[in-house]
Amino acid sequence: MDKFVVRGGNPLLGTIRVSGAKNAALPCMAASLLTTAPVVLENIPQVRDIETERRLLASMGAEVELGYGRAQHRTTLCCARLESPEAPYDLVKTMRASTLVLGPLVARCGVARVSLPGGCAIGARPIDLHIKGLERLGATITQEHGYIEARAQRLRGAHVVFDRITVTGTEDLLMAATLAEGETLMENCACEPEVADLATLLNKMGARIEGAGTPTIRVHGVTSLSGTRHRIIPDRIEAGTFVVAAALTGGDLIVSGCDPHHLTALLDKLRECGVEIRPNGDSVRVIGNGPLQPADVNTEEYPGFPTDMQAQYMTLATQAEGSSVITENIFENRFMHALEMVRMGANIKIEGRRAIVRGKTPLSGAAVLASDLRASASLVLAALVADGETIIDRVYHIDRGYERIEEKLRSVGAEIKRIGEMFPKRITVPAGRG
């Protein structure tokens, strides 16, 4: 298991480039199940979740080519023959987004078998809204042996109002509705840029979708979809993580290849904290040249402050001159990083969904454990400002969603390296001791 060794204290200086959005690439890859023709996706991030999805699609009979050399971030997916429309437990348990194949599979094959994902480090995360939506479109759902099976001769358009806003639930149903008979009206949809990006791809494939990126989406079903080429949007959470890293370390960093409009809630919050932010086309310059001011944060669905930036913001709050209250409204158990930050010297009190962070506290390097993707990112950020050396264990979490983060951070001045298993598996006790 790899670890990161980080020595804190360096401001981040220079330019850092953002990769394609993992959370847009995953549904776009699943969308290739809707057609027999090849779909070419560009700007695919090289992260572990993409490899998991490749394996998932390949296990069903899809041909998935990942590009090399100059075509490194391109993938060509061809789902001409689908042998088994099934997402097995082995893959779903490592990546919940595997459930995104449910809608497209039942729409294309008339049947889909998907393992139920079970619990998760950040919350219960059920998929009842995906299931309810598909039932509204006429699918019959049964559950047995930890799997759900969806069946439908052909899905039928319907009026679906989501009980609560769900990102992958909106995406799952959107894909299903493209091949349904008649019109589907979806309300209370997620407005995330990743949903809009998926709709852009689907429309290029011949779907007829209006309103994606707003709470109301209308889909006119078509009988078949074709192949196309599409460039995935930049990763707003990776971009946001670098923006916070620059602010925190008192750096002067250009975060390039991003869409600053997708970062509005975060950038506004950082301005409130006294950080100088200068968006310019597809980049943002961040100048962290003064003391950080505290500011409260409430996580919300897009365009609100993203839950996926909550942990990284918490690191920043530990370095602000005063108290900040961070309220997590999306997931019920997303403060695991706080306990690790406390071990590094932070003053954080958790009260239900609220974390009260009292700054500014010096952080000191320690051995810490990453519990999920964004928690790991927040610990890397904490390590960048900590005194001495921090060893972050279980960085496989960060590899799920950040492409070569240690190389990117090193290129702008951070002292961070990846190491393999540090200790021998069996610890031998010297004779005469123990």
Ligand code: EPU
């Ligand atoms: N929910 C239900 N029932 C459902 C679906 C969701 O109760 O059927 C609840 C969830 O338990 C949660 C809330 O609704 O409390 C929102 O969950 P949502 O479905 O929107 O989350 P998701 O689609 O599973 C995506 C991202 C997450 C991100 C959330 C929220 C992908 C692949 N994942 O998850 O990304 O945190 O939206 O923005 O798009 C990450 O990248 O680190 C990550 C966790």
